[in-house]
Amino acid sequence: MPRFENNGFNPEKRNKNNDLDRTVPIHENYYGYSPIDLNFNDRQRNNRSVKDNQGGINPCNDFDDNDNYNPIPNNYYTQPRSNNIPQHFVSESASDFDRATTRQPKRQTAKSDKPQKSRKNNQPDNGKKSAKGKIPKISIGKQILLFILVLVLIMVGSVSVVMGRVNYNDKSENTSVSAGSLQSSGMIKNILLLGVDARAGEEGDQTRSDTMMLISLDMKHHCIKMISFLRDTWVYIPSLGYEQRLNAACSSGGYSGVVDAIEYNFGIDIDGYAVVDFEMFKVLVDSLGGVEVDVTEAEANEVTNNPYRYDYVTLESGKYKLSGEQALAYCRIRKIDTDFVRTERQRTVMNAILTSAKHSNPFKLYKMAFNSAPYIETDLSKGELVKLAMQAAACITGDFHQTKVPFEGTWSYATIKGNSVISIDTQENKDMLIDYIYNKSSSDIKAEDTTE
DSSP states (O other): OHHHHHTTOOHHHHHHHTTSOOOOOGGGOTTOOOOOOOOGGGOOOTTOOOBTTBOSOOTTSOBOTTSOBOSSOTTTTTSOOOTTOOGGGTTOOGGGGOTTTOOOOOOOOOOOSSOOBOTTTOOBTTSOOOOTTOOOOOOHHHHHHHHHHHHHHHHHHHHHHHHTTSEEOOOOOOOSSOGGGSBOBTTEEEEEEEEEOOTTOOOGGGSOEEEEEEEEEETTTTEEEEEEEOTTBEEEETTTTEEEETTHHHHHHHHHHHHHHHHHHHOBOOOEEEEEETHHHHHHHHHTTOEEEEEOHHHHHHHHTOTTTTTTOOOOSEEEEEOHHHHHHHHHOOSSSOHHHHHHHHHHHHHHHHHHHHTSOHHHHHHHHHHHGGGEEESSOHHHHHHHHHHHHHHTTSEEEEEEESOTTSEEEEEETTEEEEEEOHHHHHHHHHHHHHTOOHHHHHHHHHHO
């Protein structure tokens, strides 16, 4: 073997290894095996055939005299075993070591009466689909209905909180006129908005109604109409029993006295009143982030040059957003022109508030209602207010219209009993007001405004 010799291989050392004793000592021969011939080099393998494409000799196998494979000696079961066999080997047999033919049985578990589930979809093997643990699919229609239901619950809860902050009065019946003689409609709701200026510290019913504005929710024509009643209008006051300025009805008969006077003289059914202090204008405007108003130079000078009268508020001329204090001062202007212009300024601010609310998100509207609620006093119940709010929501997306009583051509200035008042044709104003509220649509009012 020249290749190994050139690399320093010593064949003599290999031959010496053949003389080593490789037999198992007797005290360790637990199974009584015969000595195995480990001299593989002297084996006669010329007659051995190669099977299953496996060449060579497995030294772990034993062979008989004919060189046939015999893994177990003939005396394996007959030769007596040693008495000092460890206990853990006693139960073992030759078949325990034959891994090619012996398989461990699968671990058996207690069978359950429940149907077996497949691994893939975690479904029972009986062919039926289990609904347990699976979220059912909801149709789009049901999802929309569920969303609307949740929204309604939120709105009802929010409305309930706001309604709890309002001040409520008992409703009184108008005894001066019968309900059957008043014009009414199920599609139109009339709410009398009374603005009182209590800066002098007067108590509610003793305060003069500085602003009298009828808010008509016209669901028939899908619009909101605002009608101002001039406070110096000379009419019959039921609570006094004689004629006087219209705003005297508040000091003599309270808030319901103003409702009685308007119903008596103009023949319209008023569903209720809402009294607001002038401070509420500040809260409404500030909650909406201001309102845009076109201020004239005369109006700006009146407010800025009279700080004590307007609580040191300043105005500038031009069209811009007014804060709450500025809007309140703007509504209070009365010295530079007539009461007609003054009420027009009030309707201008009110129209700006409604327009801003129309384009506001629900959260801002809730803030506005929540902040202004304590300044409201009404004879409407909570249920009536909720219903009224829903009717207002249906109308606020439409047009806003405004006018005043007395109408043009139906009045004149007069001095009666030493008082400078507005004398009116009561019947003509009554007919025109009923027609405006119950009959005229938005297109009719727009057409009249264009021709004027």
